[in-house]
Amino acid sequence: MKEKRYLVLEDGTVYEGYPFGANRASEGELVFNTSMTGVQEVITDLSYTDQIITFTYPLIGNTGMNIEDSESFNPQARGVVVREACTDPSNxxxxxxxxxxxxxxxxPGISGIDTRxxxxxxRSGGVMKAVITDETYHEDLIELLQNSTFRTDQVKRASTKTPYISTGPGPRVVLIDYGKKENIVRQLNSYGCDVTVVPHDTTADEIRQMRPDGxxxxxxxGDPANIPDQIKTVKALFGIPLFGICMGHQLLGLACGxxxxxMKFGHRGSNHPVxxxxxxxIEITSQNHGFSIDPDTLPGTGLEVTHRALNDDTVEGMRHTEYPAFSVQYHPEAGAGPHDPGYLFNEFIELMNIKEANHA
Incomplete structure (x- = not known):
């Protein structure tokens, strides 16, 4: 007989499956991801801090895991839910x-679940709290879930604690780390950028002292509204070329007012049309976010919409009409995902080159 493991939702639903991964209970926000590939990149994406990831693709792990594709060294996901976990990968x-x-x-992980x-x-009720557990009595757990609240310090826990440099011969870029994907650094380096990664609470004055080109x-x-000091920092950096991705996109919007x-259930997958x-x-994009910019609040902010999601018409890109600043809600660095939006890194390089030319 196989051991049993349970996924208990705050609405009282209980799914019975089988254990794999860590042997412990774990509580988190239950979300789903529609990617067919890139499992390692998804699990190690720090944007999943405090979340339990349900993969909609039925067979997960069939290409195994490796030492190169992680987007962070210390993933913070609370759990993984799959229909079938491959035990004999081939790659x-x-x-x-x-x-x-x-x-x-x-x-911890749980398999044998009806992920559909x-x-x-x-999709109908919205994301909700859940717990992965081996306990067979669930009534108390359901009550605890319904009355529990999540921490709001996800960015602090996900961000680097000390600055570090990834060298390159080209423009000097300061990357503010709110829980970055490592492929952002790799992509900037591939364009020749000299990248300094700094903690989320680095001040605007400290960044300006580094004399970045961008x-x-x-x-x-987490919720971008939970980090008001970082919103003020972004606002204080206007004038320097800025490029925001995902959380950075939302912070740019908040900084402008x-x-x-x-969102009800967010965008999480590598096949979202924009x-x-x-x-x-039309670009096919990789996305992972549960918050979005309210388009009704954009008038008077100096921001114009540049990209829209085809599935629900949400704001996927913005550009400031006065300052050299733009952002996208999706992930142009892919990792994993399509490469359609890779041109955005070129646009960032061009902004920095224009700034240099104006100061020459």
């Missing part, structure tokens, strides 16, 4: 199984 780069990877990072049912539930505002977990709201309003082209 020449594989160094360990999904089960071993999760055990090493102390993340969870996805339908979250500042990158990274992705990150726009508002954000929590329309570039200036070219009319």
């Amino acid at each position: 020449f780069r594989t160094t360990e199984t999904l089960d071993a990877f999760l055990k090493r990072h102390d993340i 049912s969870i996805t339908k539930k979250l 500042v990158m505002l990274s992705n990150g977990p 726009a508002k954000t709201y929590k 329309k570039n309003l200036s070219t009319g082209k």
Whole structure:
């Protein structure tokens, strides 16, 4: 007989499955991701801090895990839910199984779950709190979930604690780390940028003293409205070329006076279509966010919408009409995902070159 493990939702729903990964209980916000590939990148994305990830694709881990594709060294996801967890991966780069990877990072998993049912539930009712447990009595757990609240310091926990440099011969970029994906650094380096990664609470004065050619505002977990000091910092950096991704996109909007709201179930996957309003082209994008810019609050902020999601018409990109600043809600660095939006790094380089030319 296989041991049993349970996924208990705050609405009282209980799913019965089988344990893998870390041998412990874990509570988090239950979300779903529609990616068919890039499992390692998803699990190690720090934007999933305090969340339990449900993969909609039925077989997870069939290409195994490796030493190169992680987006962070210390993933903060609270759990992984799958229909089937592959125990015998096949890929020449594989160094360990999904089960071993999760055990090493102390993340519990549960398999044998009807992930379609969870996805339908979250799409209709919205994301909700859940717990992965081996306990067979669930009434007390349901009550605890209904009365519990999550911490609001996700960015502080996800961010680097000390600055570090990833060298390159080109423009000097300061990357503010709100819970960045490592592929942002890799992409900037591939364009020749000399990157200094700084903690989330680095002040605008400290950043200006580094004399950057541009500042990158990274992705990150949680509600952007919970970090008001960082909003003030972004506002104080206007004038320097700015490029915001995901959380950085939301912080740019908040710094200009726009508002954000929590989405019903968010965008999480690597196949989301986005329309570039200036070219009319459709980009297939990688996304992971649960908050969005409220378009009704954009008038008077100096921001104009540059990209829209085709699925729900949400704001996916913005540009400031006065300052050299722009942002996108999706992930142009992919990791994992399509490379359609890679041109945005070129636009950032061009902004920095224009700034240099104006100061020459």
